Amino acid sequence: MNQKQHAPGAQGKHTGAFYQVLYKGKEFYLNNNEFRVFSMLICGGQWATFDIAERLNIPDPRSTIRYLRKMGIDVADVWVHENKMRFKRYFIHGGDSVC
Template sequence: MDEAKLILLLSDGGRHSVIEIVKRLFIVDPRAVIRNIRNRGVNVSDEWVKTPSGKKYKLYWIDQKRPEYYGDELHRTD
Protein backbone atom coordinates (compact mmCIF):
# COMPACT_ATOMS: atom_id res chain seq x y z
CA MET A 1 0.00 0.00 0.00
CA ASP A 2 2.83 2.41 0.82
CA GLU A 3 4.38 1.72 -2.59
CA ALA A 4 1.17 2.59 -4.44
CA LYS A 5 0.68 5.84 -2.48
CA LEU A 6 4.29 6.87 -3.02
CA ILE A 7 4.23 6.07 -6.74
CA LEU A 8 1.16 8.26 -7.16
CA LEU A 9 2.76 11.14 -5.23
CA LEU A 10 6.07 10.93 -7.11
CA SER A 11 4.17 10.89 -10.41
CA ASP A 12 2.29 14.13 -9.71
CA GLY A 13 4.80 16.31 -11.58
CA GLY A 14 6.48 17.68 -8.46
CA ARG A 15 9.73 16.89 -6.71
CA HIS A 16 9.45 15.68 -3.15
CA SER A 17 11.84 15.47 -0.19
CA VAL A 18 11.86 12.65 2.36
CA ILE A 19 10.46 15.00 5.02
CA GLU A 20 7.58 16.01 2.74
CA ILE A 21 6.81 12.36 1.95
CA VAL A 22 6.77 11.48 5.67
CA LYS A 23 4.42 14.38 6.46
CA ARG A 24 2.04 13.83 3.53
CA LEU A 25 1.88 10.03 3.40
CA PHE A 26 2.88 9.01 6.94
CA ILE A 27 5.50 6.61 5.56
CA VAL A 28 8.13 6.12 8.27
CA ASP A 29 11.06 5.25 5.94
CA PRO A 30 10.38 6.60 2.42
CA ARG A 31 13.90 5.76 1.22
CA ALA A 32 13.28 2.05 1.83
CA VAL A 33 9.99 2.24 -0.08
CA ILE A 34 11.74 4.11 -2.93
CA ARG A 35 14.38 1.36 -3.02
CA ASN A 36 11.63 -1.30 -3.26
CA ILE A 37 9.89 0.63 -6.03
CA ARG A 38 13.15 0.90 -7.96
CA ASN A 39 13.76 -2.84 -7.50
CA ARG A 40 10.37 -3.43 -9.15
CA GLY A 41 11.59 -1.53 -12.22
CA VAL A 42 10.02 1.90 -11.66
CA ASN A 43 12.40 4.70 -12.67
CA VAL A 44 12.47 7.02 -9.66
CA SER A 45 14.68 10.04 -10.39
CA ASP A 46 16.48 12.02 -7.72
CA GLU A 47 18.78 14.98 -7.32
CA TRP A 48 20.79 16.45 -4.49
CA VAL A 49 19.85 19.96 -3.33
CA LYS A 50 22.19 22.10 -1.26
CA THR A 51 20.75 24.69 1.12
CA PRO A 52 22.41 28.09 1.66
CA SER A 53 23.74 26.78 4.98
CA GLY A 54 25.49 23.89 3.19
CA LYS A 55 23.14 21.07 4.20
CA LYS A 56 22.14 18.60 1.48
CA TYR A 57 19.01 16.57 0.85
CA LYS A 58 17.48 14.70 -2.07
CA LEU A 59 14.34 15.35 -4.07
CA TYR A 60 12.54 12.41 -5.69
CA TRP A 61 10.10 12.17 -8.61
CA ILE A 62 8.90 9.91 -11.44
CA ASP A 63 9.07 11.26 -15.01
CA GLN A 64 6.10 9.63 -16.70
CA LYS A 65 2.38 9.72 -16.93
CA ARG A 66 0.61 8.77 -13.73
CA PRO A 67 0.74 4.98 -13.30
CA GLU A 68 -2.31 2.95 -12.41
CA TYR A 69 -2.00 0.40 -9.65
CA TYR A 70 -4.12 -2.78 -9.69
CA GLY A 71 -3.47 -4.96 -6.65
CA ASP A 72 0.16 -6.02 -6.86
CA GLU A 73 0.64 -5.03 -10.50
CA LEU A 74 1.77 -1.65 -11.78
CA HIS A 75 0.34 -0.56 -15.15
CA ARG A 76 1.64 2.47 -17.01
CA THR A 77 -0.96 4.68 -18.68
CA ASP A 78 1.18 5.95 -21.54
Protein backbone atom coordinates in the same frame (compact mmCIF):
# COMPACT_ATOMS: atom_id res chain seq x y z
CA MET B 1 0.91 -34.92 16.31
CA ASN B 2 -0.93 -31.89 15.12
CA GLN B 3 -0.03 -30.57 11.72
CA LYS B 4 -0.35 -26.94 10.85
CA GLN B 5 -2.80 -26.21 8.09
CA HIS B 6 -1.84 -23.66 5.48
CA ALA B 7 -4.15 -21.60 3.37
CA PRO B 8 -4.33 -23.26 -0.05
CA GLY B 9 -2.89 -21.30 -2.93
CA ALA B 10 -1.92 -18.21 -0.92
CA GLN B 11 1.60 -17.78 -2.22
CA GLY B 12 3.44 -15.08 -4.07
CA LYS B 13 3.18 -11.33 -4.39
CA HIS B 14 -0.08 -11.40 -6.37
CA THR B 15 -2.18 -12.49 -3.38
CA GLY B 16 -3.56 -10.15 -0.76
CA ALA B 17 -4.36 -6.46 -0.92
CA PHE B 18 -2.22 -5.10 -3.73
CA TYR B 19 -2.78 -2.36 -6.28
CA GLN B 20 -2.29 -3.28 -9.92
CA VAL B 21 -0.45 -0.46 -11.73
CA LEU B 22 0.38 -0.23 -15.42
CA TYR B 23 3.53 1.88 -15.90
CA LYS B 24 5.41 2.17 -19.19
CA GLY B 25 3.71 -0.94 -20.56
CA LYS B 26 4.57 -3.13 -17.56
CA GLU B 27 2.29 -4.41 -14.86
CA PHE B 28 3.29 -3.89 -11.22
CA TYR B 29 1.64 -5.05 -8.00
CA LEU B 30 2.21 -2.51 -5.23
CA ASN B 31 1.31 -2.68 -1.56
CA ASN B 32 -0.38 0.28 0.13
CA ASN B 33 2.76 2.31 0.98
CA GLU B 34 4.36 1.62 -2.41
CA PHE B 35 1.19 2.70 -4.19
CA ARG B 36 0.88 5.91 -2.15
CA VAL B 37 4.51 6.91 -2.77
CA PHE B 38 4.24 5.97 -6.47
CA SER B 39 1.06 8.05 -6.83
CA MET B 40 2.67 11.05 -5.18
CA LEU B 41 5.80 10.87 -7.36
CA ILE B 42 3.94 10.22 -10.62
CA CYS B 43 1.72 13.31 -10.09
CA GLY B 44 4.69 15.57 -10.59
CA GLY B 45 6.94 17.76 -8.53
CA GLN B 46 10.15 16.92 -6.74
CA TRP B 47 9.70 15.64 -3.20
CA ALA B 48 12.20 15.40 -0.37
CA THR B 49 11.98 12.44 2.01
CA PHE B 50 10.71 14.62 4.84
CA ASP B 51 7.94 15.99 2.56
CA ILE B 52 6.85 12.47 1.62
CA ALA B 53 7.04 11.26 5.22
CA GLU B 54 4.99 14.19 6.50
CA ARG B 55 2.37 14.06 3.78
CA LEU B 56 1.84 10.28 3.67
CA ASN B 57 2.65 9.51 7.31
CA ILE B 58 5.38 7.02 6.35
CA PRO B 59 8.35 6.89 8.75
CA ASP B 60 11.10 6.39 6.14
CA PRO B 61 10.03 6.59 2.48
CA ARG B 62 13.56 5.86 1.22
CA SER B 63 13.07 2.12 1.72
CA THR B 64 9.78 2.25 -0.20
CA ILE B 65 11.54 4.15 -3.01
CA ARG B 66 14.27 1.49 -2.99
CA TYR B 67 11.62 -1.25 -3.43
CA LEU B 68 9.99 0.67 -6.30
CA ARG B 69 13.36 0.96 -8.05
CA LYS B 70 14.08 -2.72 -7.49
CA MET B 71 10.76 -3.59 -9.20
CA GLY B 72 11.78 -1.56 -12.25
CA ILE B 73 10.00 1.76 -11.72
CA ASP B 74 12.25 4.67 -12.73
CA VAL B 75 12.40 6.89 -9.66
CA ALA B 76 14.91 9.68 -10.33
CA ASP B 77 16.59 11.91 -7.77
CA VAL B 78 18.64 15.09 -7.59
CA TRP B 79 20.87 16.41 -4.83
CA VAL B 80 19.73 19.78 -3.46
CA HIS B 81 21.60 22.28 -1.28
CA GLU B 82 19.27 24.51 0.75
CA ASN B 83 19.81 26.34 4.05
CA LYS B 84 23.22 24.73 4.59
CA MET B 85 21.63 21.28 4.20
CA ARG B 86 22.17 18.68 1.50
CA PHE B 87 19.40 16.21 0.63
CA LYS B 88 17.75 14.42 -2.29
CA ARG B 89 14.50 15.19 -4.01
CA TYR B 90 12.72 12.28 -5.72
CA PHE B 91 10.48 12.31 -8.79
CA ILE B 92 9.29 10.25 -11.77
CA HIS B 93 9.82 11.73 -15.25
CA GLY B 94 6.79 12.39 -17.41
CA GLY B 95 4.21 11.88 -14.73
CA ASP B 96 2.53 15.31 -14.84
CA SER B 97 -0.18 14.27 -17.32
CA VAL B 98 -1.43 11.34 -15.22
CA CYS B 99 -3.07 13.33 -12.39
